Amino acid sequence: MGKTFSEKILGLKAGREVQAGDVVTVSPDYILSHDNSAAIIKEFQKLGIKNVKAPQKLVIILDHVVPASSEKYALNHKVIREFVVGQKIPNFFDVPNGICHQVFSENGFALPGKLILGADSHTTSYGAFGAFSAGIGRSEVASLWATDEIWLKVPETIKIEINGSLSPGVYAKDVILKIIGEEGADRANYKAVEFAGETVKSFSLASRLVLTNMAAEMGAKNGYCEPDEKTVQWLENRARNDFSEVVSDPDANYEAVLKYDISSLEPQVACPHTVDNVQSISEVEGTGFHQALIGTCTNGRLEDLELAAEILKGKKVHSQVRVLIIPASREEYIQALKKGIIEIFAEAGCIVLNPGCGPCLGAHQGILAPGEVALSTANRNFRGRMGSRDSEIYLASPATVAASSIEGKIADPRKFV
Protein backbone atom coordinates (compact mmCIF):
# COMPACT_ATOMS: atom_id res chain seq x y z
CA MET A 1 0.00 0.00 0.00
CA GLY A 2 1.37 3.41 -0.98
CA LYS A 3 1.68 6.40 1.29
CA THR A 4 0.15 9.85 1.34
CA PHE A 5 2.23 13.00 1.25
CA SER A 6 1.71 13.51 4.99
CA GLU A 7 2.74 9.96 5.87
CA LYS A 8 5.86 10.27 3.72
CA ILE A 9 7.07 13.62 4.95
CA LEU A 10 6.46 12.88 8.63
CA GLY A 11 8.14 9.52 8.11
CA LEU A 12 11.17 11.23 6.56
CA LYS A 13 11.33 13.64 9.47
CA ALA A 14 10.91 10.92 12.06
CA GLY A 15 13.43 8.67 10.33
CA ARG A 16 11.12 5.67 10.14
CA GLU A 17 8.14 4.34 8.25
CA VAL A 18 4.92 5.77 9.61
CA GLN A 19 1.23 5.64 8.81
CA ALA A 20 -1.82 7.68 9.68
CA GLY A 21 -2.52 7.49 13.39
CA ASP A 22 1.13 7.12 14.47
CA VAL A 23 2.59 9.72 16.77
CA VAL A 24 6.01 11.06 15.80
CA THR A 25 8.51 13.34 17.45
CA VAL A 26 9.96 15.67 14.85
CA SER A 27 12.02 18.77 14.38
CA PRO A 28 10.57 21.36 11.96
CA ASP A 29 12.45 23.25 9.25
CA TYR A 30 10.91 26.60 10.13
CA ILE A 31 8.85 27.99 13.00
CA LEU A 32 6.64 31.00 12.25
CA SER A 33 5.28 33.50 14.73
CA HIS A 34 3.95 37.04 14.45
CA ASP A 35 2.83 39.70 16.91
CA ASN A 36 2.06 36.83 19.25
CA SER A 37 5.83 36.36 19.62
CA ALA A 38 5.61 38.71 22.62
CA ALA A 39 3.35 36.25 24.43
CA ILE A 40 5.52 33.34 23.28
CA ILE A 41 8.60 35.07 24.69
CA LYS A 42 6.81 35.26 28.07
CA GLU A 43 6.25 31.51 28.00
CA PHE A 44 9.78 30.86 26.78
CA GLN A 45 11.15 32.78 29.74
CA LYS A 46 9.35 30.42 32.12
CA LEU A 47 11.36 27.49 30.78
CA GLY A 48 14.45 28.38 32.73
CA ILE A 49 16.88 28.48 29.81
CA LYS A 50 18.53 31.44 28.13
CA ASN A 51 18.87 30.62 24.47
CA VAL A 52 16.68 29.56 21.60
CA LYS A 53 18.00 26.22 20.41
CA ALA A 54 17.96 26.84 16.65
CA PRO A 55 17.54 30.60 16.05
CA GLN A 56 17.97 30.21 12.28
CA LYS A 57 14.69 28.25 12.15
CA LEU A 58 12.61 31.04 13.63
CA VAL A 59 10.79 33.35 11.25
CA ILE A 60 9.17 36.28 13.02
CA ILE A 61 6.94 38.64 11.04
CA LEU A 62 5.06 41.58 12.55
CA ASP A 63 1.71 41.95 10.80
CA HIS A 64 -1.33 41.73 13.03
CA VAL A 65 -1.43 45.29 14.32
CA VAL A 66 1.03 47.29 12.25
CA PRO A 67 2.07 49.96 12.83
CA ALA A 68 1.16 49.70 16.52
CA SER A 69 -2.22 51.25 17.25
CA SER A 70 -1.76 51.65 21.00
CA GLU A 71 0.90 51.70 23.66
CA LYS A 72 0.28 48.05 24.50
CA TYR A 73 0.80 46.92 20.93
CA ALA A 74 3.86 49.15 20.66
CA LEU A 75 5.32 47.53 23.76
CA ASN A 76 4.67 44.05 22.31
CA HIS A 77 6.58 44.99 19.17
CA LYS A 78 9.41 46.45 21.21
CA VAL A 79 9.76 43.29 23.32
CA ILE A 80 9.91 41.24 20.12
CA ARG A 81 12.56 43.46 18.51
CA GLU A 82 14.76 43.25 21.59
CA PHE A 83 14.39 39.47 21.72
CA VAL A 84 15.29 39.18 18.03
CA VAL A 85 18.50 41.12 18.62
CA GLY A 86 19.34 39.32 21.87
CA GLN A 87 18.81 35.84 20.41
CA LYS A 88 20.43 36.71 17.06
CA ILE A 89 17.38 35.65 15.06
CA PRO A 90 18.27 36.26 11.42
CA ASN A 91 14.79 36.04 9.92
CA PHE A 92 12.89 38.98 11.31
CA PHE A 93 10.44 41.07 9.28
CA ASP A 94 9.36 44.28 10.94
CA VAL A 95 6.13 46.26 10.40
CA PRO A 96 6.60 47.44 6.79
CA ASN A 97 6.49 43.99 5.23
CA GLY A 98 2.95 42.67 5.36
CA ILE A 99 0.96 39.61 6.38
CA CYS A 100 3.06 36.78 7.76
CA HIS A 101 1.84 34.08 5.37
CA GLN A 102 2.51 36.20 2.30
CA VAL A 103 5.87 37.47 3.54
CA PHE A 104 6.92 33.97 4.60
CA SER A 105 6.10 32.65 1.10
CA GLU A 106 7.63 35.53 -0.84
CA ASN A 107 10.83 35.20 1.11
CA GLY A 108 11.25 31.61 0.06
CA PHE A 109 10.67 29.76 3.34
CA ALA A 110 7.59 27.93 2.05
CA LEU A 111 9.22 25.13 0.10
CA PRO A 112 8.24 21.69 -1.15
CA GLY A 113 9.01 18.89 1.27
CA LYS A 114 9.62 21.15 4.29
CA LEU A 115 7.97 20.81 7.68
CA ILE A 116 6.73 24.18 8.88
CA LEU A 117 4.91 24.93 12.12
CA GLY A 118 3.45 28.28 12.99
CA ALA A 119 1.63 30.04 15.79
CA ASP A 120 -1.23 30.87 13.45
CA SER A 121 -4.11 28.74 12.28
CA HIS A 122 -3.61 29.70 8.61
CA THR A 123 -0.12 28.21 8.60
CA THR A 124 -1.86 25.57 6.47
CA SER A 125 -1.22 27.98 3.56
CA TYR A 126 2.27 26.71 2.70
CA GLY A 127 0.88 23.43 1.46
CA ALA A 128 0.25 25.40 -1.75
CA PHE A 129 4.01 24.99 -2.31
CA GLY A 130 4.07 21.33 -1.32
CA ALA A 131 5.16 21.85 2.30
CA PHE A 132 3.66 20.17 5.36
CA SER A 133 2.56 23.12 7.43
CA ALA A 134 0.31 23.26 10.44
CA GLY A 135 -0.78 25.70 13.11
CA ILE A 136 0.12 25.21 16.75
CA GLY A 137 -0.36 27.21 19.95
CA ARG A 138 1.90 29.55 21.88
CA SER A 139 3.13 27.17 24.55
CA GLU A 140 4.12 24.74 21.84
CA VAL A 141 6.07 27.37 19.95
CA ALA A 142 7.84 28.43 23.14
CA SER A 143 8.66 24.82 23.85
CA LEU A 144 9.85 24.31 20.25
CA TRP A 145 12.12 27.34 20.51
CA ALA A 146 13.72 25.66 23.52
CA THR A 147 13.84 22.03 22.44
CA ASP A 148 13.51 22.07 18.64
CA GLU A 149 11.17 19.10 19.03
CA ILE A 150 7.44 18.47 18.99
CA TRP A 151 5.03 15.53 18.87
CA LEU A 152 2.63 15.31 15.94
CA LYS A 153 0.07 12.74 15.01
CA VAL A 154 0.32 11.58 11.42
CA PRO A 155 -3.01 12.67 9.97
CA GLU A 156 -5.37 10.72 7.78
CA THR A 157 -5.83 12.40 4.41
CA ILE A 158 -8.88 13.55 2.48
CA LYS A 159 -8.23 14.04 -1.21
CA ILE A 160 -10.37 16.62 -2.97
CA GLU A 161 -10.31 16.34 -6.74
CA ILE A 162 -11.46 19.49 -8.48
CA ASN A 163 -12.12 19.35 -12.18
CA GLY A 164 -13.68 21.57 -14.84
CA SER A 165 -12.95 25.11 -15.90
CA LEU A 166 -14.32 28.09 -14.05
CA SER A 167 -16.81 30.44 -15.70
CA PRO A 168 -15.79 34.11 -15.96
CA GLY A 169 -16.42 35.87 -12.65
CA VAL A 170 -15.82 32.69 -10.61
CA TYR A 171 -12.52 32.07 -8.82
CA ALA A 172 -10.59 29.88 -6.40
CA LYS A 173 -12.38 31.60 -3.49
CA ASP A 174 -15.76 30.51 -4.83
CA VAL A 175 -14.46 26.96 -5.21
CA ILE A 176 -13.21 26.67 -1.65
CA LEU A 177 -16.32 28.34 -0.22
CA LYS A 178 -18.44 25.84 -2.14
CA ILE A 179 -16.41 22.94 -0.75
CA ILE A 180 -16.53 24.20 2.84
CA GLY A 181 -20.27 24.83 2.51
CA GLU A 182 -20.83 21.26 1.31
CA GLU A 183 -18.44 19.51 3.67
CA GLY A 184 -18.84 21.57 6.85
CA ALA A 185 -16.48 23.38 9.19
CA ASP A 186 -15.19 20.22 10.88
CA ARG A 187 -15.10 17.77 7.99
CA ALA A 188 -11.31 17.73 7.93
CA ASN A 189 -10.69 18.12 11.67
CA TYR A 190 -7.31 16.54 12.59
CA LYS A 191 -6.89 15.54 8.93
CA ALA A 192 -4.77 16.51 5.95
CA VAL A 193 -6.46 17.77 2.79
CA GLU A 194 -4.86 17.26 -0.62
CA PHE A 195 -6.21 19.42 -3.40
CA ALA A 196 -5.84 17.71 -6.78
CA GLY A 197 -7.40 17.70 -10.25
CA GLU A 198 -7.14 19.75 -13.46
CA THR A 199 -8.57 22.88 -11.94
CA VAL A 200 -5.93 22.99 -9.22
CA LYS A 201 -3.18 22.34 -11.77
CA SER A 202 -4.49 25.25 -13.84
CA PHE A 203 -4.41 27.58 -10.82
CA SER A 204 -1.65 30.09 -10.17
CA LEU A 205 0.23 29.75 -6.88
CA ALA A 206 -1.81 32.71 -5.60
CA SER A 207 -5.03 30.79 -6.27
CA ARG A 208 -3.68 27.56 -4.77
CA LEU A 209 -2.88 29.58 -1.64
CA VAL A 210 -6.57 30.46 -1.35
CA LEU A 211 -7.37 26.73 -1.13
CA THR A 212 -4.69 25.77 1.38
CA ASN A 213 -5.26 28.92 3.45
CA MET A 214 -8.94 28.09 3.81
CA ALA A 215 -8.34 24.39 4.43
CA ALA A 216 -8.04 25.64 8.02
CA GLU A 217 -11.74 26.53 7.86
CA MET A 218 -12.58 22.86 7.31
CA GLY A 219 -10.59 22.10 10.43
CA ALA A 220 -7.66 20.67 8.46
CA LYS A 221 -4.29 20.14 10.09
CA ASN A 222 -2.59 20.87 6.79
CA GLY A 223 -3.53 21.52 3.16
CA TYR A 224 -1.49 20.42 0.18
CA CYS A 225 -1.15 20.88 -3.58
CA GLU A 226 1.34 18.74 -5.44
CA PRO A 227 4.27 20.91 -6.56
CA ASP A 228 4.74 21.24 -10.33
CA GLU A 229 6.63 23.39 -12.86
CA LYS A 230 4.66 26.44 -11.75
CA THR A 231 5.78 25.91 -8.18
CA VAL A 232 9.40 25.55 -9.17
CA GLN A 233 9.21 28.59 -11.42
CA TRP A 234 7.61 30.66 -8.67
CA LEU A 235 10.37 29.69 -6.28
CA GLU A 236 13.17 30.62 -8.63
CA ASN A 237 15.17 33.42 -7.06
CA ARG A 238 13.10 33.07 -3.89
CA ALA A 239 13.90 29.69 -2.35
CA ARG A 240 16.04 30.09 0.77
CA ASN A 241 17.15 26.53 0.79
CA ASP A 242 17.48 23.37 -1.26
CA PHE A 243 14.30 21.42 -1.48
CA SER A 244 12.97 18.20 -2.90
CA GLU A 245 9.35 17.47 -3.67
CA VAL A 246 7.45 14.91 -1.65
CA VAL A 247 4.32 13.59 -3.34
CA SER A 248 1.64 11.02 -2.53
CA ASP A 249 1.89 7.56 -4.06
CA PRO A 250 -0.77 6.78 -6.66
CA ASP A 251 -2.04 3.92 -4.48
CA ALA A 252 -2.02 5.89 -1.25
CA ASN A 253 -4.73 5.19 1.30
CA TYR A 254 -7.18 8.10 1.65
CA GLU A 255 -9.85 8.52 4.28
CA ALA A 256 -12.05 9.79 1.43
CA VAL A 257 -11.77 11.04 -2.12
CA LEU A 258 -14.22 13.87 -2.77
CA LYS A 259 -14.92 14.96 -6.32
CA TYR A 260 -16.05 18.38 -7.42
CA ASP A 261 -16.87 19.51 -10.95
CA ILE A 262 -16.88 23.28 -10.85
CA SER A 263 -17.79 23.99 -14.51
CA SER A 264 -21.16 25.46 -13.66
CA LEU A 265 -20.24 26.92 -10.28
CA GLU A 266 -21.68 30.36 -9.48
CA PRO A 267 -20.00 32.95 -7.26
CA GLN A 268 -20.36 31.88 -3.61
CA VAL A 269 -20.83 33.87 -0.41
CA ALA A 270 -20.29 32.70 3.19
CA CYS A 271 -22.99 34.27 5.36
CA PRO A 272 -22.80 35.17 9.08
CA HIS A 273 -21.57 33.71 11.41
CA THR A 274 -19.86 30.57 10.15
CA VAL A 275 -17.67 29.93 7.13
CA ASP A 276 -19.71 26.87 6.17
CA ASN A 277 -22.93 28.89 5.94
CA VAL A 278 -22.47 29.26 2.19
CA GLN A 279 -25.00 30.46 -0.40
CA SER A 280 -24.86 31.04 -4.13
CA ILE A 281 -24.73 34.70 -5.07
CA SER A 282 -28.32 34.64 -6.36
CA GLU A 283 -29.55 33.87 -2.82
CA VAL A 284 -27.87 36.87 -1.21
CA GLU A 285 -27.77 39.46 -4.00
CA GLY A 286 -29.09 42.78 -2.80
CA THR A 287 -28.00 42.36 0.82
CA GLY A 288 -26.80 45.72 2.12
CA PHE A 289 -23.47 46.30 3.88
CA HIS A 290 -21.44 49.15 5.32
CA GLN A 291 -17.81 48.22 4.86
CA ALA A 292 -15.96 46.21 2.25
CA LEU A 293 -12.48 44.75 2.67
CA ILE A 294 -10.28 43.51 -0.15
CA GLY A 295 -7.12 42.06 1.33
CA THR A 296 -5.94 39.51 3.98
CA CYS A 297 -3.78 36.41 3.63
CA THR A 298 -6.60 34.79 1.66
CA ASN A 299 -7.15 37.33 -1.10
CA GLY A 300 -4.78 40.29 -0.87
CA ARG A 301 -2.32 39.33 -3.58
CA LEU A 302 -1.67 41.08 -6.90
CA GLU A 303 -3.95 38.62 -8.71
CA ASP A 304 -6.81 39.64 -6.41
CA LEU A 305 -6.09 43.36 -6.56
CA GLU A 306 -5.93 43.20 -10.37
CA LEU A 307 -9.32 41.52 -10.51
CA ALA A 308 -10.88 44.11 -8.24
CA ALA A 309 -9.25 46.97 -10.18
CA GLU A 310 -10.61 45.69 -13.49
CA ILE A 311 -14.09 45.98 -12.06
CA LEU A 312 -13.54 49.30 -10.29
CA LYS A 313 -11.69 51.02 -13.13
CA GLY A 314 -13.34 54.32 -14.05
CA LYS A 315 -16.15 53.71 -11.52
CA LYS A 316 -16.95 55.06 -8.08
CA VAL A 317 -17.72 53.01 -5.00
CA HIS A 318 -21.25 53.55 -3.71
CA SER A 319 -21.54 56.57 -1.41
CA GLN A 320 -23.08 54.50 1.40
CA VAL A 321 -20.15 52.08 1.73
CA ARG A 322 -16.54 52.32 2.87
CA VAL A 323 -14.13 50.23 0.86
CA LEU A 324 -10.78 49.21 2.35
CA ILE A 325 -7.97 47.86 0.19
CA ILE A 326 -5.07 46.15 1.95
CA PRO A 327 -2.32 44.59 -0.17
CA ALA A 328 -1.10 41.42 1.50
CA SER A 329 2.52 42.48 1.45
CA ARG A 330 4.88 45.26 0.46
CA GLU A 331 5.90 43.26 -2.59
CA GLU A 332 2.30 42.96 -3.78
CA TYR A 333 1.79 46.64 -2.98
CA ILE A 334 4.75 47.73 -5.08
CA GLN A 335 3.63 45.64 -8.02
CA ALA A 336 0.14 47.04 -7.76
CA LEU A 337 1.55 50.56 -7.63
CA LYS A 338 3.64 49.96 -10.73
CA LYS A 339 0.64 48.64 -12.60
CA GLY A 340 -1.44 51.70 -11.76
CA ILE A 341 -3.88 49.60 -9.75
CA ILE A 342 -3.56 51.62 -6.58
CA GLU A 343 -4.45 54.74 -8.52
CA ILE A 344 -7.62 53.06 -9.81
CA PHE A 345 -8.63 52.25 -6.22
CA ALA A 346 -7.94 55.77 -4.99
CA GLU A 347 -9.85 57.31 -7.91
CA ALA A 348 -12.79 55.00 -7.20
CA GLY A 349 -12.95 56.27 -3.63
CA CYS A 350 -11.38 53.31 -1.83
CA ILE A 351 -9.19 53.65 1.26
CA VAL A 352 -5.82 52.04 0.58
CA LEU A 353 -4.12 50.88 3.79
CA ASN A 354 -0.62 49.63 4.51
CA PRO A 355 0.13 45.91 4.07
CA GLY A 356 -0.88 43.87 7.13
CA CYS A 357 -3.87 42.10 8.63
CA GLY A 358 -5.87 45.32 8.95
CA PRO A 359 -9.29 44.83 10.56
CA CYS A 360 -9.39 41.09 9.76
CA LEU A 361 -9.07 40.17 13.44
CA GLY A 362 -10.91 43.18 14.78
CA ALA A 363 -7.98 45.00 16.34
CA HIS A 364 -7.71 48.22 14.29
CA GLN A 365 -8.13 49.96 10.91
CA GLY A 366 -11.84 49.65 10.30
CA ILE A 367 -13.71 48.16 13.25
CA LEU A 368 -17.44 47.49 12.87
CA ALA A 369 -20.06 49.21 15.02
CA PRO A 370 -23.10 47.34 16.41
CA GLY A 371 -25.53 46.62 13.60
CA GLU A 372 -22.96 47.06 10.85
CA VAL A 373 -22.31 44.57 8.10
CA ALA A 374 -19.03 43.86 6.32
CA LEU A 375 -18.32 42.13 3.04
CA SER A 376 -14.78 40.80 3.06
CA THR A 377 -12.35 38.67 1.08
CA ALA A 378 -11.01 37.18 4.34
CA ASN A 379 -11.29 33.58 5.47
CA ARG A 380 -13.33 33.87 8.65
CA ASN A 381 -16.69 35.46 9.52
CA PHE A 382 -17.15 34.48 13.15
CA ARG A 383 -19.35 36.65 15.33
CA GLY A 384 -17.52 39.72 16.55
CA ARG A 385 -14.37 39.02 14.57
CA MET A 386 -14.19 42.47 12.97
CA GLY A 387 -15.57 44.44 15.91
CA SER A 388 -18.93 44.50 17.66
CA ARG A 389 -20.54 41.16 18.53
CA ASP A 390 -23.65 42.64 16.94
CA SER A 391 -22.02 43.10 13.56
CA GLU A 392 -22.04 40.66 10.66
CA ILE A 393 -19.49 39.49 8.09
CA TYR A 394 -20.06 38.04 4.64
CA LEU A 395 -17.13 36.44 2.79
CA ALA A 396 -16.65 36.41 -0.98
CA SER A 397 -14.13 36.69 -3.81
CA PRO A 398 -12.35 39.97 -4.62
CA ALA A 399 -14.49 40.26 -7.78
CA THR A 400 -17.71 39.90 -5.82
CA VAL A 401 -16.54 42.42 -3.23
CA ALA A 402 -15.49 44.92 -5.93
CA ALA A 403 -18.76 44.59 -7.85
CA SER A 404 -20.75 44.92 -4.62
CA SER A 405 -18.78 48.01 -3.63
CA ILE A 406 -20.02 49.77 -6.75
CA GLU A 407 -23.64 48.80 -6.17
CA GLY A 408 -23.58 49.33 -2.40
CA LYS A 409 -25.18 45.92 -1.89
CA ILE A 410 -24.06 42.35 -2.55
CA ALA A 411 -23.85 42.03 -6.35
CA ASP A 412 -23.02 39.37 -8.93
CA PRO A 413 -19.57 40.09 -10.37
CA ARG A 414 -20.43 38.34 -13.63
CA LYS A 415 -22.18 41.53 -14.75
CA PHE A 416 -18.86 43.33 -14.58
CA VAL A 417 -16.37 40.90 -16.12
Added chain:
Amino acid sequence: MKKGRVWKYGDDVNTDVIFPGKYTYSVLEPEEMTRHALEDLDPDFAQKVKPGDVIVAGRNFGCGSSREQAATCLKYAGVQAVIARSFARIFFRNAINQGLPVLQSGDAVDSIENGEEIEVDFASGKIKAEKGVFAFSPFPESVLGILQEGGLIPYTRKKLEGNR
Protein backbone atom coordinates in the same frame (compact mmCIF):
# COMPACT_ATOMS: atom_id res chain seq x y z
CA MET B 1 -13.01 15.53 42.46
CA LYS B 2 -15.72 18.07 43.00
CA LYS B 3 -19.11 18.93 41.60
CA GLY B 4 -19.36 21.59 38.99
CA ARG B 5 -22.19 23.46 37.35
CA VAL B 6 -22.67 22.89 33.63
CA TRP B 7 -22.62 25.64 31.04
CA LYS B 8 -24.04 24.08 27.90
CA TYR B 9 -23.49 25.36 24.36
CA GLY B 10 -23.98 24.15 20.79
CA ASP B 11 -21.74 23.15 17.87
CA ASP B 12 -18.78 25.06 16.40
CA VAL B 13 -18.09 27.30 19.40
CA ASN B 14 -15.19 29.23 17.86
CA THR B 15 -12.16 30.96 19.30
CA ASP B 16 -13.45 34.43 18.36
CA VAL B 17 -16.47 34.06 20.63
CA ILE B 18 -14.42 32.38 23.35
CA PHE B 19 -11.78 35.10 23.40
CA PRO B 20 -12.25 37.95 20.89
CA GLY B 21 -9.34 38.81 18.60
CA LYS B 22 -9.32 42.42 19.68
CA TYR B 23 -8.01 41.38 23.09
CA THR B 24 -5.39 38.90 21.98
CA TYR B 25 -2.45 41.26 22.12
CA SER B 26 -3.68 43.76 24.67
CA VAL B 27 -5.29 41.70 27.43
CA LEU B 28 -2.60 39.61 29.03
CA GLU B 29 -3.31 39.34 32.77
CA PRO B 30 -5.24 36.29 34.05
CA GLU B 31 -7.91 38.26 35.87
CA GLU B 32 -8.59 40.52 32.95
CA MET B 33 -8.63 37.53 30.59
CA THR B 34 -11.21 35.81 32.76
CA ARG B 35 -13.47 38.84 32.45
CA HIS B 36 -13.64 38.38 28.67
CA ALA B 37 -14.08 34.59 28.60
CA LEU B 38 -16.88 33.56 26.20
CA GLU B 39 -17.77 37.23 25.88
CA ASP B 40 -19.26 37.06 22.40
CA LEU B 41 -21.10 33.80 23.03
CA ASP B 42 -22.58 34.27 26.49
CA PRO B 43 -21.96 37.60 28.21
CA ASP B 44 -23.28 36.06 31.47
CA PHE B 45 -20.56 33.46 31.67
CA ALA B 46 -17.64 35.56 32.83
CA GLN B 47 -19.71 37.14 35.60
CA LYS B 48 -21.23 33.97 36.96
CA VAL B 49 -18.71 31.20 36.35
CA LYS B 50 -17.38 29.52 39.49
CA PRO B 51 -14.23 27.49 39.95
CA GLY B 52 -15.01 23.87 39.17
CA ASP B 53 -17.71 24.61 36.60
CA VAL B 54 -17.76 22.51 33.44
CA ILE B 55 -18.44 23.51 29.85
CA VAL B 56 -20.41 21.03 27.76
CA ALA B 57 -20.69 21.62 24.03
CA GLY B 58 -21.35 19.98 20.68
CA ARG B 59 -19.05 19.37 17.74
CA ASN B 60 -15.84 21.15 16.81
CA PHE B 61 -15.41 23.11 20.04
CA GLY B 62 -12.64 25.72 19.72
CA CYS B 63 -12.53 25.96 15.94
CA GLY B 64 -10.81 28.92 14.34
CA SER B 65 -7.73 30.74 15.50
CA SER B 66 -4.66 29.21 17.10
CA ARG B 67 -4.92 31.71 19.95
CA GLU B 68 -4.07 29.87 23.10
CA GLN B 69 -5.99 32.36 25.23
CA ALA B 70 -9.17 30.54 24.19
CA ALA B 71 -7.95 27.76 26.45
CA THR B 72 -6.15 29.96 28.96
CA CYS B 73 -9.14 32.20 29.68
CA LEU B 74 -11.27 29.15 30.52
CA LYS B 75 -8.54 27.74 32.69
CA TYR B 76 -8.15 31.06 34.53
CA ALA B 77 -11.93 31.19 34.97
CA GLY B 78 -11.61 27.97 36.95
CA VAL B 79 -13.28 25.72 34.40
CA GLN B 80 -12.59 22.16 35.54
CA ALA B 81 -13.01 20.51 32.15
CA VAL B 82 -14.61 20.97 28.75
CA ILE B 83 -16.73 18.08 27.54
CA ALA B 84 -17.64 18.06 23.86
CA ARG B 85 -18.65 15.79 21.05
CA SER B 86 -15.41 16.79 19.31
CA PHE B 87 -12.71 19.44 19.54
CA ALA B 88 -10.93 21.47 16.88
CA ARG B 89 -7.35 20.31 16.54
CA ILE B 90 -5.39 23.34 17.67
CA PHE B 91 -7.74 24.04 20.58
CA PHE B 92 -7.36 20.45 21.73
CA ARG B 93 -3.57 20.80 21.80
CA ASN B 94 -3.72 24.23 23.42
CA ALA B 95 -6.04 23.00 26.16
CA ILE B 96 -3.79 20.06 27.00
CA ASN B 97 -0.79 22.37 26.92
CA GLN B 98 -2.53 24.58 29.46
CA GLY B 99 -3.46 21.62 31.63
CA LEU B 100 -7.16 22.07 30.86
CA PRO B 101 -8.78 18.64 30.45
CA VAL B 102 -10.78 18.28 27.24
CA LEU B 103 -13.05 15.25 27.28
CA GLN B 104 -14.83 13.67 24.35
CA SER B 105 -18.14 11.97 24.94
CA GLY B 106 -21.11 12.33 22.62
CA ASP B 107 -23.36 10.44 25.05
CA ALA B 108 -22.54 12.79 27.88
CA VAL B 109 -23.24 15.78 25.64
CA ASP B 110 -26.62 14.32 24.65
CA SER B 111 -27.71 13.72 28.23
CA ILE B 112 -26.28 16.55 30.28
CA GLU B 113 -28.36 19.68 30.61
CA ASN B 114 -27.47 23.29 31.12
CA GLY B 115 -27.22 24.20 34.80
CA GLU B 116 -27.04 20.67 36.23
CA GLU B 117 -24.29 19.65 38.60
CA ILE B 118 -21.92 16.96 37.44
CA GLU B 119 -18.79 15.27 38.69
CA VAL B 120 -15.76 14.46 36.59
CA ASP B 121 -13.61 11.60 37.84
CA PHE B 122 -10.33 11.74 35.99
CA ALA B 123 -8.93 8.67 37.71
CA SER B 124 -11.67 6.38 36.48
CA GLY B 125 -12.40 8.28 33.25
CA LYS B 126 -16.03 8.81 34.17
CA ILE B 127 -18.49 11.68 34.12
CA LYS B 128 -21.24 11.38 36.73
CA ALA B 129 -24.35 13.27 35.67
CA GLU B 130 -28.01 13.28 36.65
CA LYS B 131 -29.01 10.93 33.84
CA GLY B 132 -26.17 8.49 34.15
CA VAL B 133 -22.48 7.82 34.21
CA PHE B 134 -20.51 8.34 31.01
CA ALA B 135 -17.04 7.25 30.03
CA PHE B 136 -14.78 9.59 28.11
CA SER B 137 -12.12 8.48 25.64
CA PRO B 138 -8.75 8.06 27.36
CA PHE B 139 -5.95 10.47 26.48
CA PRO B 140 -3.24 9.35 24.12
CA GLU B 141 -0.02 8.66 25.98
CA SER B 142 1.73 11.58 24.32
CA VAL B 143 -0.56 14.01 26.10
CA LEU B 144 -0.99 12.29 29.45
CA GLY B 145 2.45 13.31 30.64
CA ILE B 146 1.78 16.93 29.73
CA LEU B 147 -1.55 16.98 31.57
CA GLN B 148 0.03 15.39 34.63
CA GLU B 149 2.65 18.12 34.81
CA GLY B 150 -0.05 20.79 34.60
CA GLY B 151 0.75 21.87 31.05
CA LEU B 152 3.45 21.94 28.41
CA ILE B 153 5.59 24.71 29.86
CA PRO B 154 6.16 23.01 33.23
CA TYR B 155 6.52 19.71 31.36
CA THR B 156 9.22 21.07 29.04
CA ARG B 157 10.93 22.86 31.91
CA LYS B 158 11.20 19.61 33.81
CA LYS B 159 12.46 17.82 30.73
CA LEU B 160 15.12 20.48 30.12
CA GLU B 161 16.22 20.31 33.74
CA GLY B 162 16.48 16.53 33.45
CA ASN B 163 18.71 16.88 30.39
CA ARG B 164 21.20 19.09 32.14
